Amino acid sequence: MFKDFLLQIKNGLIVYKKKILLAVLLIVILGVLGAGFRSMFQVRGVVTAVDNSQVTVASFFRTQTIDLTGAPVDLAKIKPGERILIQKNIQGQILYVRVHSSEEREHHRDKDHHYKDRDPEKYHNDRPGI
Numbered sequence: 319m320f321k322d323f324l325l326q327i328k329n330g331l332i333v334y335k336k337k338i339l340l341a342v343l344l345i346v347i348l349g350v351l352g353a354g355f356r357s358m359f360q361v362r363g364v365v366t367a368v369d370n371s372q373v374t375v376a377s378f379f380r381t382q383t384i385d386l387t388g389a390p391v392d393l394a395k396i397k398p399g400e401r402i403l404i405q406k407n408i409q410g411q412i413l414y415v416r417v418h419s420s421e422e423r424e425h426h427r428d429k430d431h432h433y434k435d436r437d438p439e440k441y442h443n444d445r446p447g448i
Contacts, residue, residue, distance in 0.1 A: 361404040365417075368396050375402055382414075391415040 324335030331338065348408040373385045373396060381402055384404055386393060389412040396402065396417055 336441060359406050359408075361402075361406075363402065365396055365398050365400050365402050367398060373402065373404075375404070386412060388412075388414070389415060391417075 361373040361375050361377070361382055363382075365373055366376045366381065367374040371393065372383050372385050373393070374381060374383045391412075396415075397419070401418040404420075405413045405415075407413055
């Protein structure tokens with residue numbers, strides 16, 4: 319019975335080989351186009367330096383210096399070590415800038431888990447068998 323099932327799968331792969339290869343090729347092309355879009359229109363990474371109107375951002379693949387002249391952002395609030403997301407349009411103009419500091423991430427993590435607000439004795443007594 320198991321051999322029959324494997325034989326059916328093998329025959330199905332032979333019959334639909336072109337369609338399967340076309341689907342895989344389409345998925346690969348869409349993935350490459352999506353990655354290209356993100357690399358052209360988004361800059362995401364850690365701020366390494368802030369100058370008068372420029373921000374240097376280091377990501378996994380490269381380091382870029384972005385000119386933020388005329389962008390809707392206050393450069394005084396951007397500090398080295400913060401995570402940043404810069405979204406551009408087709409002309410290269412900056413649409414928006416999001417900055418996430420490490421303190422915000424720690425606060426968000428603490429807020430989600432609520433483990434600092436628990437009384438250890440009460441938590442321990444609520445669980446039977448401990």
